[in-house]
Amino acid sequence: MRIERLSMPHTRFAMTTVAAALMLAAPTRGAAQERVRVITTIPDLAAIAKAVGGDLVEVESIARGYQDPHYVEAKPSYVVKTSRADLVLYVGMQLEIGWLPLLLQGSRNPDLQTAALSEGIDALQVPEGEVSRRFGDIHPEGNPHYWLDPRNGSKIANHIATHLKEHLPGTTHGRIDENLQAFTAELERRIPEWELRLAPWRGLKVVAYHQQFEYFCAFAGWEAVEYIEEKPGVPPSPRHIAELERKMGSEGIGTVISSNFIDPRIPGRIAERAGAVHLVLPASVEGERGIDDYFDLFDYIVTSVEESLPGR
Amino acid sequence: MRRMLLCAAALALLASRPSSVRATAQSPPEQGQATATGVSRAFNPAISVNALFLGALFNGEPIGHGDAGGAAGEEHGHGEVGEGLQIQEAELQLTSFVDPYFKGDLIIGMHGEAVEIEEAYVTSQALPAGLSLRIGRTYTPFGKHNRLHTHQFPFVEPPLVHSMLLGEEGLSEFGAELSCLVPVPFFLEAIAAIYNGDNEYFASANDRDLIGLGRLGALWDLSESTTLEAGGSYATGQSSWSNAYEYLAGGDLTLKWRPLRRALYTQAEWQLEYLHGSRLPEVGADGAFGGLATHVRYRFNRTWWLGVRYEKTGLPGEEDESMTRYAAQFAWVPGEFELWRLQYSLTEPDLAGAGSFGAIYLQMTFTIGSHPAHAY
Numbered sequence: 001m002r003i004e005r006l007s008m009p010h011t012r013f014a015m016t017t018v019a020a021a022l023m024l025a026a027p028t029r030g031a032a033q034e035r036v037r038v039i040t041t042i043p044d045l046a047a048i049a050k051a052v053g054g055d056l057v058e059v060e061s062i063a064r065g066y067q068d069p070h071y072v073e074a075k076p077s078y079v080v081k082t083s084r085a086d087l088v089l090y091v092g093m094q095l096e097i098g099w100l101p102l103l104l105q106g107s108r109n110p111d112l113q114t115a116a117l118s119e120g121i122d123a124l125q126v127p128e129g130e131v132s133r134r135f136g137d138i139h140p141e142g143n144p145h146y147w148l149d150p151r152n153g154s155k156i157a158n159h160i161a162t163h164l165k166e167h168l169p170g171t172t173h174g175r176i177d178e179n180l181q182a183f184t185a186e187l188e189r190r191i192p193e194w195e196l197r198l199a200p201w202r203g204l205k206v207v208a209y210h211q212q213f214e215y216f217c218a219f220a221g222w223e224a225v226e227y228i229e230e231k232p233g234v235p236p237s238p239r240h241i242a243e244l245e246r247k248m249g250s251e252g253i254g255t256v257i258s259s260n261f262i263d264p265r266i267p268g269r270i271a272e273r274a275g276a277v278h279l280v281l282p283a284s285v286e287g288e289r290g291i292d293d294y295f296d297l298f299d300y301i302v303t304s305v306e307e308s309l310p311g312r
Numbered sequence: 313m314r315r316m317l318l319c320a321a322a323l324a325l326l327a328s329r330p331s332s333v334r335a336t337a338q339s340p341p342e343q344g345q346a347t348a349t350g351v352s353r354a355f356n357p358a359i360s361v362n363a364l365f366l367g368a369l370f371n372g373e374p375i376g377h378g379d380a381g382g383a384a385g386e387e388h389g390h391g392e393v394g395e396g397l398q399i400q401e402a403e404l405q406l407t408s409f410v411d412p413y414f415k416g417d418l419i420i421g422m423h424g425e426a427v428e429i430e431e432a433y434v435t436s437q438a439l440p441a442g443l444s445l446r447i448g449r450t451y452t453p454f455g456k457h458n459r460l461h462t463h464q465f466p467f468v469e470p471p472l473v474h475s476m477l478l479g480e481e482g483l484s485e486f487g488a489e490l491s492c493l494v495p496v497p498f499f500l501e502a503i504a505a506i507y508n509g510d511n512e513y514f515a516s517a518n519d520r521d522l523i524g525l526g527r528l529g530a531l532w533d534l535s536e537s538t539t540l541e542a543g544g545s546y547a548t549g550q551s552s553w554s555n556a557y558e559y560l561a562g563g564d565l566t567l568k569w570r571p572l573r574r575a576l577y578t579q580a581e582w583q584l585e586y587l588h589g590s591r592l593p594e595v596g597a598d599g600a601f602g603g604l605a606t607h608v609r610y611r612f613n614r615t616w617w618l619g620v621r622y623e624k625t626g627l628p629g630e631e632d633e634s635m636t637r638y639a640a641q642f643a644w645v646p647g648e649f650e651l652w653r654l655q656y657s658l659t660e661p662d663l664a665g666a667g668s669f670g671a672i673y674l675q676m677t678f679t680i681g682s683h684p685a686h687a688y
């Protein structure tokens with residue numbers, strides 16, 4: 001009696017749906033593949049992976065260059081990308097903690113490898129002592145925006161080359177090494193040029209919106225003396241803004257910087273009232289039209305500095 | 313049936329390989345780092361706590377089965393609210409990898425004096441062919457709202473039709489879910505599941521009766537800022553209150569907009585969910601019963617949100633159980649870990665002569681502990 005009933009509609013329905021699900025789940029990965037499918041969290045890593053991998057890789061970034069990488073949403077359509085990838089390259093230091101775990105879990109891709117590229121980076125602003133959200137949305141491992149110092153570019157490229165080689169036959173490793181060398185050589189040629197062009201502003205004191213450009217400031221020899229955000233991720237209060245404007249006046253700070261995904265009105269108004277220059281900068285490759293690779297990013301930033309800041 | 317399930321589970325495990333969703337340079341972002349207190353702590357699960365404080369003021373007799381009722385201090389289930397000042401709920405969430413094969417999640421809910429396991433499940437990490445297996449007690453993937461924990465509810469109360477059909481616990485059951493990504497150019501997820509049948513809707517007198525559930529959900533990127541999600545769910549099982557096989561069907565549509573260049577400052581969401589049961593439990597209504605809830609939420613600057621919701625039950629259904637509810641809400645969200653909401657809800661029965669019910673809520677939600685990833 002029971003057996004008969006249990007084999008009735010709901011069981012049949014369940015079995016049919018399970019069978020349908022199994023049939024629909026055709027393997028998504030080819031047996032023999034020539035190109036490594038790489039997904040990166042930000043376009044900067046994609047640009048470097050393209051430079052190092054050349055035609056041996058297929059690279060796509062999840063975040064866009066004009067998007068705040070902290071607040072990317074874990075859209076199911078991104079899961080489709082991670083489900084078909086071989087390798088996910090991410091910044092690490094908890095930058096992507098709010099969204100990347102869901103894209104990895106949802107990928108249902110047991111062969112997917114992941115790699116943070118922060119190894120060997122001299123992290124800035126690593127909190128000392130107590131780590132607590134009382135101090136805002138801080139990153140216990142330090143400031144994660146390290147790609148904004150071009151001197152970190154070759155470290156990132158080295159890591160990427162190592163990870164790509166794990167997915168490629170030995171016969172192709174020579175090409176990866178050649179690409180890596182070419183990328184590093186180009187970077188070594190460009191870095192002194194950028195340093196020279198930024199030299200007039202060495203020692204500049206700036207007010208920054210978020211701790212986004214800390215690594216660029218370190219490269220340019222600038223000092224971010226204050227932040228418009230009261231604490232990381234915490235919008236400024238009117239009292240904080242008033243204090244900031246007073247400090248800018250008394251210490252002669254003439255530059256406010258913010259990234260292009262921040263509403264320019266608040267930093268713009270602060271700069272205007274303090275008689276300072278408001279410099280809006282892209283924080284990633286593809287962040288503005290014409291920034292197609294890692295070199296373009298610094299060309300654009302350095303040119304913006306030259307065009308916007310008063311000569312010294 | 314049981315033997316078949318065991319065989320299927322054994323086959324799935326045999327087919328699985330140790331997960332290589334592995335970090336080659338650093339631990340995955342969801343795992344913490346060892347600290348000065350010792351390396352053993354590195355294996356502790358990620359822990360977070362969500363708590364909801366609520367002040368509620370009612371006008372009129374609470375209506376709607378499983379809806380707001382009683383006073384603060386009385387025991388209320390998942391998402392249910394009483395009048396007065398109260399801790400609506402506190403949830404403790406633990407998550408960690410069990411081994412290379414499974415990830416484990418445990419969510420314990422505390423409301424009033426009751427402590428219960430809201431969810432406890434393991435999720436496979438190593439199944440081939442794009443499959444994922446989840447075993448345990450879950451908020452079943454039936455539609456959109458049923459999967460949410462109280463702190464994730466878009467409005468203070470659960471939708472009327474959910475309360476009326478599924479009761480205060482929702483469709484929450486122990487079972488096994490197999491899901492896969494269908495290989496099409498857009499996101500298409502198929503879920504097939506079998507659960508124990510011991511809940512308000514499929515309340516079988518026989519413990520050996522099971523529920524079968526299926527869901528198909530798709531999402532399309534209409535632009536880089538806009539997504540459209542559509543889903544259909546169906547469940548069937550034996551019910552003791554009708555002594556027959558009953559079904560539950562649902563459909564949902566969600567449109568989300570968030571411009572990437574200004575993602576910090578503005579976003580909007582429209583959602584429509586319809587639920588249809590072959591009967592309304594325990595009321596004695598003989599025919600099918602359905603209802604819908606639709607809401608719009610709009611973020612108009614970095615910290616402020618506005619939301620409105622319209623609900624209608626009894627589509628079709630008995631006139632006695634047919635009602636309309638309106639809700640409007642202001643929310644202040646200073647960051648990812650704190651939320652304040654002020655909401656007014658008005659419930660109007662369609663039955664002539666019945667009184668309406670109004671409620672004002674002030675709710676505060678906070679999260680401490682590990683940084684949770686946010687489901688889309």
